[in-house]
Amino acid sequence: GDSVTQMEGPVTLSEEAFLTINCTYTATGYPSLFWYVQYPGEGLQLLLKATKADDKGSNKGFEATYRKETTSFHLEKGSVQVSDSAVYFCALKDFGNEKLTFGTGTRLTIIP
Amino acid sequence: GAVVSQHPSWVICKSGTSVKIECRSLDFQATTMFWYRQFPKQSLMLMATSNEGSKATYEQGVEKDKFLINHASLTLSTLTVTSAHPEDSSFYICSARVGLHTGELFFGEGSRLTVL
Numbered sequence: 001g002d003s004v005t006q007m008e009g010p011v012t013l014s015e016e017a018f019l020t021i022n023c024t025y026t027a028t029g030y031p032s033l034f035w036y037v038q039y040p041g042e043g044l045q046l047l048l049k050a051t052k053a054d055d056k057g058s059n060k061g062f063e064a065t066y067r068k069e070t071t072s073f074h075l076e077k078g079s080v081q082v083s084d085s086a087v088y089f090c091a092l093k094d095f096g097n098e099k100l101t102f103g104t105g106t107r108l109t110i111i112p
Numbered sequence: 113g114a115v116v117s118q119h120p121s122w123v124i125c126k127s128g129t130s131v132k133i134e135c136r137s138l139d140f141q142a143t144t145m146f147w148y149r150q151f152p153k154q155s156l157m158l159m160a161t162s163n164e165g166s167k168a169t170y171e172q173g174v175e176k177d178k179f180l181i182n183h184a185s186l187t188l189s190t191l192t193v194t195s196a197h198p199e200d201s202s203f204y205i206c207s208a209r210v211g212l213h214t215g216e217l218f219f220g221e222g223s224r225l226t227v228l
Contacts, residue, residue: 004155038217043116043219044205098144100217102155107132 002027006090006103009079013080013110020074021106023064023090031059033066036101038087047075047088059062082110114140116208116219125196133191133223135206141186142208146217147179150203158203159204162189196227 007022025031040048043080048057058076062077073090090103115138124132143164146204148156153170160168160181168181180192189208193200207219 034199038219041221043118044207045219046216098161099158100146100156102148104153104155108165 002031002092002094002099002101004090004092004101004103006088007063007106008104009087010107012111014110015082015110015112016079017110019075019077019080019084019108020047020092021088021108023075023103024055025073025083025090027071027092027094029094029096031094032094033064034091035062035064035075036089036091036102038105039087040086044089064099080108080110082112085110114138114208114210114216114218115204116218116220118204118206118223120223121221122224124226124228127197128195130192130227131196133140133193133204133206133225135189135191135208135220135221137138138150139185139216140171140208142189142210145183145187145189145206145208147181147189147191148207150205159191175222179224181201195226196225198227200225201225 003026012085033088034049035047037047038044046058051055052068056065064075068081091100117136120121145162147159150156159174160170162168162181163185170176183189196206205222207217
């Protein structure tokens with residue numbers, strides 16, 4: 001079955017540091033890949049997505065590239081801010097399937 | 113973006129009682145809503161898919177008589193945990209889809225249930 005493995009947290013970084021949160025996946029078909037973010041007290045929000053191999057999703061300075069050869073979709077940001085503190089979830093959705101499969105989430109804390 | 117609201121945000125109940133959690137799409141109509149459960153340090157697990165006006169589709173291993181789902185209108189789905197026990201304590205999250213099959217999902221803020 002489908003599964004998503006993401007970097008365990010928590011992750012603590014200083015402001016302006018470079019961020020990478022690793023995510024790898026296993027899927028039977030041709031999945032779309034997503035990163036969701038959950039800020040304190042709020043629901044999950046779609047951060048970015050990619051629907052096919054080599055696509056790069058980007059939003060709010062975050063990027064992730066769909067790497068089929070390594071089955072990965074790592075999240076990166078060049079310079080994090082305190083406001084980026086949140087829980088980040090990697091997820092996939094197989095083509096023709098409504099179901100989203102999530103990773104365990106990575107809590108990110110940015111200190112000034 | 114679209115707003116999905118859950119109520120209550122947290123609830124504490126005694127063992128054996130039933131608890132209802134509401135999920136509302138505030139500014140759009142949602143023909144399909146999803147209910148997830150999240151245990152500490154684990155991923156969100158899909159419990160069921162709720163379609164307006166029809167019976168929910170439950171994932172394997174989820175007791176449909178334990179977790180009653182009703183989607184009576186295009187803006188409201190409810191999850192009732194019946195005869196709750198401490199092992200039902202968890203974080204329950206709903207999401208709603210805008211449009212049909214390829215629509216974006218919007219998530220509620222979650223409801224934390226603690227059963228004493």
